[in-house]
Amino acid sequence: MTDLTKLTLAGARDALKKKEFTSLELTDAYLGAIEAATPLNTYVTVTADQAREMAKASDLKLGKGQGGALEGLPLGIKDLFATKGVLTTACSHILDGFKPPYESQVTQNLWHDGAVMLGKLNNDEFAMGSSNETSFYGPVVNPWRRNGDTTKIVPGGSSGGSSAAVAAKLCLAATATDTGGSIRQPAAFTGTVGIKPTYGRCSRWGVVAFASSLDQAGPIARDVRDAAIMLRSMAGYDDKDSTSVDRPVPDYEASLGQSLKGLRVGIPKEYRVDGMPAEIDALWTRGIEWLKAAGAEIVDVSLPHTKYALPTYYIVAPAECSSNLARYDGVRYGLRVPGKDITDMYEKTRAAGFGTEVRRRVLIGTYVLSAGYYDAYYLKAQQVRTLIARDFTEAYAKCDVLLTPTAPSAAFGIGEKTADPLSMYLNDVFTVTVNLAGLPGISVPAGLSSDGLPLGLQLIGKTFDEETLFRVAYALEEAAQFKAEPAVWWRS
């Protein structure tokens, strides 16, 4: 038998239906690949027994010609998603030993459609990071390396476990979350496809919260079709999440291959930032040419408040996180470091339980919400956020979708940026605007950097217009013909 892990999600789906192999065989292939890939540190928990049980149950259904849209397909789950009875820590020490008595709605949707859980994927602690180096369980290593160089490269973050696992074929696809670029940037860094849908498209119920007004779940997958299949199963209204939106989930796969004739693609001039590598600029230009050749009309647009997006994001997100993370106090679950009184216990627990980046953001957030600073920081940031969203509304009067680079550079080496949080934050410069405006965005692999690392292009859509995103992403994928794969160096 050929290596089953080579198949895409769609390919495996079709092959299972045709009974070319069983879900258990497929699942075992992945469990074997995971076991052989420990140097990548993608999985923090492997649920092998559970995976096999789920696969067997799927095989019974498939045998009867039944089963859901993802029947028998093995997936990786970002550790931010609560999984019933399975360790869920958001890769933080403070959630030591926490096994939720509940299943997140998004993963529940996947199991409902028949998917198989391989395990929990590494991520930046509480999804705070752009390189997956803040995880309590250590950094994830990108399967990609620079040409002729063994330097360990970051897989992006915060969904670095998801992106690396998909790129290294340690799952068919993975769930991820995106608060400021945490799906799209890791996808760009690993040559995978990642889509952050419109805010409200996927339920946040049971997803460990980082910044509630920005957090949104989405998939990372090998190609656009797989991402479309995944999102259809993940998305949907949930009355347990007050910010969830009640509208039907379309068949995203059906929009793939549709013509771009008459479609207007906006190019925001503010995304041509100072110091951006020439190869990113060149990639962007290539993307424009591809879409033009596919029949789209290219229009120049302006998003004048773009330059305020990062500072705005780094006020809003920490403010919300400082409050969201207050529940990790050592009283009810997770880590508790005893103290001489309650305040001492709080301080010791939170000092020991949170890593540097989380503590930094909790402190920033506490500061910007404090009496006397609220108006100057948080309130101002919310006003700017409104202006950023309005930029997009005005741009969409002239175009249907926007094309930008996903990140201002290719993936960097582990440890290269950890000492300088500001240069790390700059990674999110093209992605945070999308979260601030609540829009959908997708990253598609479009080429390699001069030293052989993947680069991605981002498409930003109108609210709840994921269908157009998938349609254009598919065209981009067709044109880019990105076939490169990382050399398999990690197998023990």
Add this chain to the structure above:
Amino acid sequence: MRNREPRNEDLIKGMTGDWEIVLGLEVHAQVTSNAKLFSGASAAFGAEPNTQVSLVDAALPGMLPVINRYCVEQAVKTGLGLKAQINLRSIFDRKNYFYPDLPQGYQISQFKHPIVGEGEIVIDLAGGRSEIVGIERLHLEQDAGKSIHDLGPSVSHVDLNRSGVALMEIVSKPDMRSADEAKAYVTKLRTILRYLGTCDGNMEEGSLRADVNVSVRRPGGPLGTRCEIKNVNSIRFIGQAIEYEARRQIEILEEGGKINQETRLFDPKAGETRSMRSKEEAHDYRYFPDPDLLPLEIVQADVDAIKASLPELPDDKKARLIAEYGLSPYDATVLVGEKATADFYEAVAKGRDAKLASNWVTVELFGALNREGHSIETSPVSAEHLGKLIDLISDNTISGRIAKQIFESMYKTGGDPAEIVEKEGLRQVTDTGAIEAAIDAVIAANPDKVAQAKEKPSLAGWFVGQVMKSTSGKANPQVVNEILARKLGLSSDG
């Protein structure tokens, strides 16, 4: 804040002159609702610790609040009952602080944009006086859990049953000027809430608690610095706490000191307030809009529908009782204090002598209920039976005196007065022949008294007493009077 001329009776005489108390109250009223404000868990009182706690109440990772629409309706209803502005758009904020009984590390409350704005309450005071107290706002918020410190020497425990229960915080304007007014305010607010069915007003179970803001000033002068007395849980304690706190502040000021703005606690055992935390120690709550919840939008049509369904409120009921039954404002005020009492009264008074009914309800029935520790809901005497008793008086079947005797029997047995009259043979004797015979017997037995009575007509009362005694009180007193007067030759007409 209303401008009010200081009343002499309200002023406190200090060493250096008169002082005026200025009071504002924040009342926390638990919303009557089966479920909590943002989770489906039960909000019932008295369950075993930590048995009414959902994943949301315990703030597990990834749990999200969903507004309980019924609690919103209850808040709107209360706002309408307080004749207040209803805000069609309000916002839930997070009030951040750490405490073991606050699982989320923040309380979801409403800070800048409450669901209910300004309104007012008419309070009823001694001597038929009434005052208007302004309502500043009403907002919805979650209750915290309960810390229990006495189960072990070195550890505390937390009961999260209350965690997430819906509260309405009702904030008054600083319009009250005496402990009596503050007590009357809470009494009236409680009555309105109970009429509306939006809070059971049970202060013992903590369904209603008040934070009292107290300051003193020279009569009509500029406002003084206030202290907030937290969580006072009975109307009596509210009065005591205010009296103590006002005198404490006056003493400090008269000795040349100044008041520190602070939060204080009332100790009912010692009858005093004690400092809890100063302004400097106050939390910085870092309020910001809760990103898990959208702004709360309600539509005018729903507000109108709630308005149309409001019950008759105490002030309207009082006015109607005065107009319809000719009651005194005092009696009407007493009767509308509880809706059940007013309903009872109306059931008794309907088609009967309203004044007589009022006396029987407020004097006889209330007296017995108070003595026996019963409430109107648990009264052994039903409105129907009390009405029947009044009918028996009105149609002369029994005398007022016998009626009291029957009432006691009714209270003991819950029996029907007509049956008691028949069974115990208590029907009033109006048969003049029988009464005349009884009178003749008394006259015949007391010739000396008859002679004296001719000199001293007031002695007739003695004869009435003897006749009533010999008839076991059943003789119609009016008939006895008439015949006696004639027989003793005392009648005015000869």
